[in-house]
Amino acid sequence: MRYFFIILLYVFIQTAFSDTVYLKNGNQVTGKVISKDKSGVTVKMAYGKIFIPRKNVKKIVRESFERTVIAQSNRLIALGADYQGIAYLKRAMQKYPKKLTLKNALADVYFQLGRKYTQRNPKKALDYFSKAQKLNEKLDILPYSQQISQIQDQALEVKKSADELLQTQKYPQALQKYQEAVKLNPDLQHTMAQVMSHCASQIANKLFRSKKYIEALEYFEMALKQYPKVYPYIEQPWLYSKTQFIMQEHMSKQDWNGAVLQLQEILKHRPDYPLALFLTGSCLEKLKDYERAYQYYGSVVNERKPWDRKFTSLEQARLRSQQVVSRLSLQPFFVPQDTPATGNWIKSTTQHFNVFYQNKQLAEKVASTLEYHWQVIQKKLAPQNWDRKWPQRCDVYIFPSRQEYMKNTGLPQWSDGVTQMAFRQGRLFQHKVYLYASAPLLLSNIIPHELTHVMYPWFLKYRTSLPLWLNEGIAMTSEANFRTRNRKFILKRALKSGNVFPVAQLLTMKQYPESESQAAIFYSQSLSIVEFLLQRGGSQRLLLFAQKAGSNAQGAIQEVYNIRNFSTLERLWLQYANN
Numbered sequence: 186m187r188y189f190f191i192i193l194l195y196v197f198i199q200t201a202f203s204d205t206v207y208l209k210n211g212n213q214v215t216g217k218v219i220s221k222d223k224s225g226v227t228v229k230m231a232y233g234k235i236f237i238p239r240k241n242v243k244k245i246v247r248e249s250f251e252r253t254v255i256a257q258s259n260r261l262i263a264l265g266a267d268y269q270g271i272a273y274l275k276r277a278m279q280k281y282p283k284k285l286t287l288k289n290a291l292a293d294v295y296f297q298l299g300r301k302y303t304q305r306n307p308k309k310a311l312d313y314f315s316k317a318q319k320l321n322e323k324l325d326i327l328p329y330s331q332q333i334s335q336i337q338d339q340a341l342e343v344k345k346s347a348d349e350l351l352q353t354q355k356y357p358q359a360l361q362k363y364q365e366a367v368k369l370n371p372d373l374q375h376t377m378a379q380v381m382s383h384c385a386s387q388i389a390n391k392l393f394r395s396k397k398y399i400e401a402l403e404y405f406e407m408a409l410k411q412y413p414k415v416y417p418y419i420e421q422p423w424l425y426s427k428t429q430f431i432m433q434e435h436m437s438k439q440d441w442n443g444a445v446l447q448l449q450e451i452l453k454h455r456p457d458y459p460l461a462l463f464l465t466g467s468c469l470e471k472l473k474d475y476e477r478a479y480q481y482y483g484s485v486v487n488e489r490k491p492w493d494r495k496f497t498s499l500e501q502a503r504l505r506s507q508q509v510v511s512r513l514s515l516q517p518f519f520v521p522q523d524t525p526a527t528g529n530w531i532k533s534t535t536q537h538f539n540v541f542y543q544n545k546q547l548a549e550k551v552a553s554t555l556e557y558h559w560q561v562i563q564k565k566l567a568p569q570n571w572d573r574k575w576p577q578r579c580d581v582y583i584f585p586s587r588q589e590y591m592k593n594t595g596l597p598q599w600s601d602g603v604t605q606m607a608f609r610q611g612r613l614f615q616h617k618v619y620l621y622a623s624a625p626l627l628l629s630n631i632i633p634h635e636l637t638h639v640m641y642p643w644f645l646k647y648r649t650s651l652p653l654w655l656n657e658g659i660a661m662t663s664e665a666n667f668r669t670r671n672r673k674f675i676l677k678r679a680l681k682s683g684n685v686f687p688v689a690q691l692l693t694m695k696q697y698p699e700s701e702s703q704a705a706i707f708y709s710q711s712l713s714i715v716e717f718l719l720q721r722g723g724s725q726r727l728l729l730f731a732q733k734a735g736s737n738a739q740g741a742i743q744e745v746y747n748i749r750n751f752s753t754l755e756r757l758w759l760q761y762a763n764n
Contacts (some may be wrong), residue, residue, distance in 0.1 A: 196469040204228065205256075207243045210745035215257065218245060255290045267298060282649070292320035303487055307333040308372045331596075344377070351384065356391075360384035382412035383614070386419050386639070393422045398429035417650055418607070420455070427451055428460050441468040455695070459485045466503065475499055537575055541582045547622055551632065558633040562640050562663055566724050571644065579639055580617040584647060589619035599701045602631045602636035613647055633663035644728060649735040653694050655709055658715030659727070669712065680762060687754035692738045714754075718760045721746055730744065 206214040206228055214237065216228040225238045234686035254277045263268035274291045281287065302310040311333055317324050347362030363381045365547065367374045389404035401750065405423040408415050416423075435444035445468045451461040466481035482502035530541040535552050536561050542548035564573065585592040587598070594603055601624040607614045618635045620627060637660040642651070651659075661672065679685045684706060686694075689712060698704045718727055726745060733741035742748045747755065 206237060208237070208241050208247065209243045210241070218229075221245070224591040249576065254287065258290070258294065262294060262298070270294065282495075288320055291664055292317045294326060295320065296324055297441035297629070297745065303333055303336075306371050307336050308370075310628060337370055340366045343369065344373065351380065354387075356384045356387040361386065372548075379412045380410040382415050385411065386415055388645050389419065389426075389742065390422065393426060398426040401432060402426040402430050414631050424451055424455060424458055425460065428464060432465065436464070436468065440473075441471045442648060446467045456741045457695070470499070470503070478503075519602065531725055534578065537578060538642065539578045540579045541580065544583070544622055548583060550628060551581065551620075552627045555581065555633050555636060558636050558663065559640070562637055563661070566637070566641060566659070566728075567644050568728055569725060573643070573646070576613045577615075580615070584619070584621040587621050587623060594619055597701075601625070601627075602635045604635050606639070613643075626665075630664045630668045633665075634660045637663045641731070645732055649732055651731060652692060652734055654691050654696070654707070654711040655715065655731060658713075658729070662715060662719070672709040672712050675705050676713055676762065679706045679709065680759075688758060689716070689751040692751065713762050714758055717758050719748065720761070 188297070200521060204218040206216075206218070206226055208214065216226055218226055219229045219234070220227045223239060225236055226242055227234055227236050231313045254274065258270040258274045260270075260500070270293070271294060274287060274294065276285070278287045278291065287699055292649065295313045299313035299317060302313065311330065314330060329346065343362055343366040346358045347366060349648060350356075350359035360381060363377050367381075368378065379662045385408035389401045389408060392398075392401035401422065405419055405426060408419060409423070412693060416487065428448070431444050431447045431451075435441075435447060443534045445465060448461050448465045448468070452465070462481050466478045467486070469475075469478035469481060479499050479502050525542070531543065531545070531548075533540045533542065533548055533552055538552065538555050540548050540552045542551070569615070584593065588595075591598065591600075594600070596603060602618065602620045605615075605617045605619070607616075616639050618639060620631060624631055638656065641656075643646075643658055645651075661669070666714065674684070686707065691707070691714070694707070695755070698707050715727070718730065724744070730741050730745040733744065739751055742754055743750070748754045
C-alpha cells in the first residue's frame with residue numbers, strides 16, 4: 186500500500202504546482218486552485234480535478250515554484266522513495282537551470298542521504314556526499330568522510346581476524362567475524378559470500394556428523410543463501426537434515442498436509458530421493474489417499490533398482506519400500522571432517538603430496554606409489570601439451586584400521602578409499618584422500634583409483650562436476666589389469682542374469698547403490714562404458730565429453746560421439762560388452 190501511494194504521489198507531482206490547500210485533518214493537497222466559493226475549492230492536479238468542501242479547508246497558501254518542488258521532493262524521500270525524489274528535483278533543474286535554490290536543495294538532499302547511509306552503506310554514503318559537494322562546495326563533508334573511512338578500516342581489520350581464524354579451521358568464530366565485517370561495511374558482502382558459505386557448510390557438516398540435524402539444517406540453508414553454487418557439495422546432508430526437520434516439526438505433530446507440502450519441495454530438488462518418497466507415501470496413507478501412497482511407495486523401490494516392481498497390496502509396497510530405506514545408513518553419504526581426529530598423525534611431504542600416517546614403513550611405500558602413479562596418470566589422461574601447475578599438495582590420510590576409517594568418514598563397509606575436494610571462490614581450496622592400512626590391494630588399485638579422482642578434475646581445470654558413473658569409470662581405468670579383468674567377469678555374470686542397470690538410469694544416478702552386490706555391478710558397468718567411449722575416441726575426446734556431461738549427458742553423447750540418445754548408446758554398448 187505504501188509503494189502504491191508513492192507511485193500515485195509521483196504521478197501527481199509531474200507538473201510543479203503553486204497552490205497548497207491545508208486541510209483541517211492535517212493533510213495537504215498541492216495543485217492549482219482554479220475556482221473557489223462558499224461551497225468549496227476546486228484544485229487542478231496532474232490526474233484531474235478535485236473538489237474540496239469549504240468546511241474541510243483550513244487555509245490556502247500560494248507557494249513559490251521552488252518551494253513546491255522542494256517540498257514534494259522531500260515528501261518522496263521521507264516515504265523512502267529516494268530515487269524518485271532526486272529525479273523530481275533534477276527535472277525541475279533541467280527546466281529552470283538558473284534557479285540556485287533548486288541546485289542547493291538537491292545538494293542538501295544528497296547530503297542528508299549521505300548521513301542516512303553512513304552506518305548502513307558506507308560506499309553509497311560516500312557517493313551521495315561526493316555528489317552533494319559537487320553541487321555545493323560549501324558543504325563540509327570531511328567529518329563524515331573520516332567517519333566512513335574509519336568504519337571501512339575497522340571492517341577490514343575484522344575481516345583480517347576472520348581470515349586468520351579460517352586458516353586455523355575455527356569456523357564458528359570465523360563466520361561470526363565475517364558477519365561483523367559485513368555489518369560494518371555491507372559492500373564486503375559480495376566479496377565474502379563464498380567464504381561465509383564455506384564456514385557455514387563446515388559448521389553444518391560438523392553438526393550433521395554429531396546427528397544434530399535440525400541445527401545443521403540452519404547452517405546448510407545459510408550456506409545456500411550466501412552462495413547457491415555450493416548446493417552440489419552439500420546436497421545429500423542438506424536433504425537428509427531437511428527430512429529430519431519435517432519429521433520433527435510436522436509428522437510428530439500429525440500435520441500430514443504440511444509435511445507433504447515440505448516433502449514436495451525436497452522432491453523438486455531430487456525427484457528420486459528415497460527417504461522423501463517414503464515419508465510422502467506415509468503421510469498420504471495417513472490422509473487416506475491410498476492410491477497416491479501406493480505410487481510413492483513403489484517409486485522408492487523402482488528408483489533404487491534397475492527393474493520395475495509390482496505390488497499386490499499397499500501394505501506390501503509399504504513394507505518393501507521401508508526395507509529399502511532402512512538399509513540406507515544414517516549417513517549414506519560422505520561428510521568428512523576437515524582433519525581426522527583419531528590418532529597421533531605424523532606428516533611426510535613429497536613433491537605433490539602430504540602423507541599423514543601412523544605407520545612409517547607403510548607411509549614410505551604409499552608416498553612412492555603416489556608419486557609414481559601421478560606421473561602415469563598425467564601421461565595417460567591429461568590433455569595434450571598439458572603444462573598447468575599442480576595447484577597444491579594433496580593431503581593423504583592412512584587410517585590404521587577399517588573401523589577408524591569408517592568411523593571418520595561414515596562410509597559403508599565396502600568402501601576402501603574416498604576423495605574429498607573443496608572449492609572457494611571458484612578455486613581449489615583443498616583436496617584430500619582417505620585410506621586405511623589394511624585395505625586389500627591398497628598400493629596396486631586403491632591408490633591409483635583415488636588419485637585419478639584427484640587429478641582428472643585438474644585436467645578439466647575444475648570447471649565441471651563429473652557424473653557419478655563417469656567419475657568412477659575413469660578412475661577404474663588406472664587400476665591394475667587383473668582388477669579390470671575381475672570387474673569384467675562381474676559384468677559378464679550381470680549381463681547373463683539381466684541385472685545390469687539400464688544405461689539411461691546409470692548415466693543419471695546421483696547416489697551409490699546401497700547393497701554391495703549392486704555396487705559391484707555399478708562399478709563394473711561404469712568401467713565398461715568408459716572403455717567403450719575410449720575405444721571410439723581416445724582420451725582426448727573423453728576429456729571433451731567430460732567437460733559437457735555434467736550438465737547434459739545425452740546432449741554430450743550426441744555432440745561428441747555422434748550417438749543419438751541413451752537408447753542408441755545402450756544398444757552399441759551391449760554389442761561391445763557381449764563381444
